[in-house]
Amino acid sequence: MRDIHRRRFLRVSASAAATGLLTAGAWQSELRCEEPSNRRTTTKEPTVKATIAGVKTFAVEYPITGYFKFFQDRSEKPIGRQCVVVKITDEAGNVGWGQSVPSHTWSYETLESVKTTIDRYLGPALVGQDAFDRETIQAILGRNIAPLFSTGQPLCKAGIDLALFDLTGRILNQSAAERWSRESRKSITLSWTINPQTLDELPGLVEQAYERGFRNFNLKVGSDADFDVKVCREIRKLARDAFVWADANGGYDLETALAVAPKFADLGIKAFEQPLPANRLSWFAKLKKQAALPILMDEPIVTAVDLEEFHRLGLLDGVAMKVARCGGLVEARKVMQYIEDNGLLFFASGLTDPDLSLAASLLLFGAYNLQRPAALNAPQFLTQTLLKEPIKIEADQAIVPTGPGLGVAVDEKKLRGLQF
The missing domain is CATH 3.20.20.120 (Enolase-like C-terminal domain)
Structure with a gap:
């Protein structure tokens, strides 16, 4: 109840602030x-379990056309869009795919840091876990790569998050809109x-x-x-x-x-x-x-x-x-x-x-x-x-x-x- 009242307070406060800013x-x-709003009536996901058997990464590079300042090497020569593809397999053979999109000219995360972090830390820690247990998985990701001001290596962790969402969605045979009731x-x-x-x-x-x-x-x-x-x-x-x-x-x-x-x-x-x-x-x-x-x-x-x-x-x-x-x-x-x-x-x-x-x-x-x-x-x-x-x-x-x-x-x- 306390959280509900707090949300109402924030909504009312934001509305009042917006009114004051109109001038x-x-x-x-x-x-x-x-x-x-795109909200629909909330539905609860069925109780399903999918034990993670393996996490694999692939370093890939997409060719680029045109000039974009974020895709240059140290000598300012154009390079392709490098990223890491993540494949998560469960014990039943179901597969989910994700993608991490580091850019060393935008943040501190690099292709190498993403790949080694998943291969050495996050991937092994997820094996044996239930892909549907979001709370436990988030705790594992945070424990193995700790936060500083905010989430540690979020671009890296996004690849795992997407692969898990893909894996569990395929098992449920549900689209994102269906799972989110929107x-x-x-x-x-x-x-x-x-x-x-x-x-x-x-x-x-x-x-x-x-x-x-x-x-x-x-x-x-x-x-x-x-x-x-x-x-x-x-x-x-x-x-x-x-x-x-x-x-x-x-x-x-x-x-x-x-x-x-x-x-x-x-x-x-x-x-x-x-x-x-x-x-x-x-x-x-x-x-x-x-x-x-x-x-x-x-x-x-x-x-x-x-x-x-x-x-x-x-x-x-x-x-x-x-x-x-x-x-x-x-x-x-x-x-x-x-x-x-x-x-x-x-x-x-x-x-x-x-x-x-x-x-x-x-x-x-x-x-x-x-x-x-x-x-x-x-x-x-x-x-x-x-x-x-x-x-x-x-x-x-x-x-x-x-x-x-x-x-x-x-x-x-x-x-x-x-x-x-």
């Missing part, structure tokens, strides 16, 4: 509109990532997006404020009706962020994602108080506890959701529930998630009725798949999988072809 700028009324959207609108090195590139990049059927854009900013404002201005000339938001990946200091936010707002930018370094909490409070744009957090939001604390401190207006950053679907759903219960802005992005990780993102964003374009840019940058049937991308619409588990099937011959 700060026009964006609040535009973006804080109530979104329809109605899912049939498709998610995607945005096109713009991260130009020169202004001269912009017309070609926008034209490329239009040729592929994309109409909305997420901009990578944070290195050069003057250049970033010029990019925003040119994008508005080239795509007047597009939904556009800016992601600085923590690249600005407070003075710069305070200076560029009103300029971005004047150019019709819809939100300011991760404008400041993740640990500069007092800076976030000052930038949010300026109220020039909605402030979204990304990198710091690993767990629902993180979000609750940052929300209480008045540091954000919403979250750019990433399944992988949260350590998988179990924690990502808790974060989504907090967003939904407290009326926070729900934006979505990824880490150029291929195949299995992309499927998980689509399942979550579809079940929680994402209203805005998602920065899931694997269809933009990746050229191959390890799935038997690739996830359908129709212009800028990514079709949400509907099959059991993650709703997609791995082709092991294609998997071997991408291994390195």
Whole structure:
């Protein structure tokens, strides 16, 4: 009962805060509109057991087309999208597949750290455990790779989480929407990532997006404020009706962020994602108080506890959701529930998630009725798949999988072809 009263208090407090903010700028009324819920009557999963017999990992690399700043080696030469595929088998021979998507230029996790952590620590610890016992499995993952400020190695653990979700969903023969008792959207609108090195590139990049059927854009900013404002201005000339938001990946200091936010707002930018370094909490409070744009957090939001604390401190207006950053679907759903219960802005992005990780993102964003374009840019940058049937991308619409588990099937011959 105490938790129920607390949730009601948070909802009422958030609603009152939103009402008070309406005078700060026009964006609040535009973006804080109530979104329809996808909830259905809750049903309990049947009691089933699946004893884990083995956990195996595969290092793979997807070829990349175009330039994206996060996929470069130490000499700044382009590299492919490297990740770790996870295969979990139970004693009955059932199989579940997952995917960890580390990026050493985005966080401290690398392909090598992910693979060795699963092979040496997490995988062996899971053998003999019941795949349906989420509480015990979460405790084992936390005990073997301990947290510091938040979850330890969440990108690594996401691969295991997804494989377990896939395994148990296939055993139950249930889709994600059925397991979560929610109605899912049939498709998610995607945005096109713009991260130009020169202004001269912009017309070609926008034209490329239009040729592929994309109409909305997420901009990578944070290195050069003057250049970033010029990019925003040119994008508005080239795509007047597009939904556009800016992601600085923590690249600005407070003075710069305070200076560029009103300029971005004047150019019709819809939100300011991760404008400041993740640990500069007092800076976030000052930038949010300026109220020039909605402030979204990304990198710091690993767990629902993180979000609750940052929300209480008045540091954000919403979250750019990433399944992988949260350590998988179990924690990502808790974060989504907090967003939904407290009326926070729900934006979505990824880490150029291929195949299995992309499927998980689509399942979550579809079940929680994402209203805005998602920065899931694997269809933009990746050229191959390890799935038997690739996830359908129709212009800028990514079709949400509907099959059991993650709703997609791995082709092991294609998997071997991408291994390195």
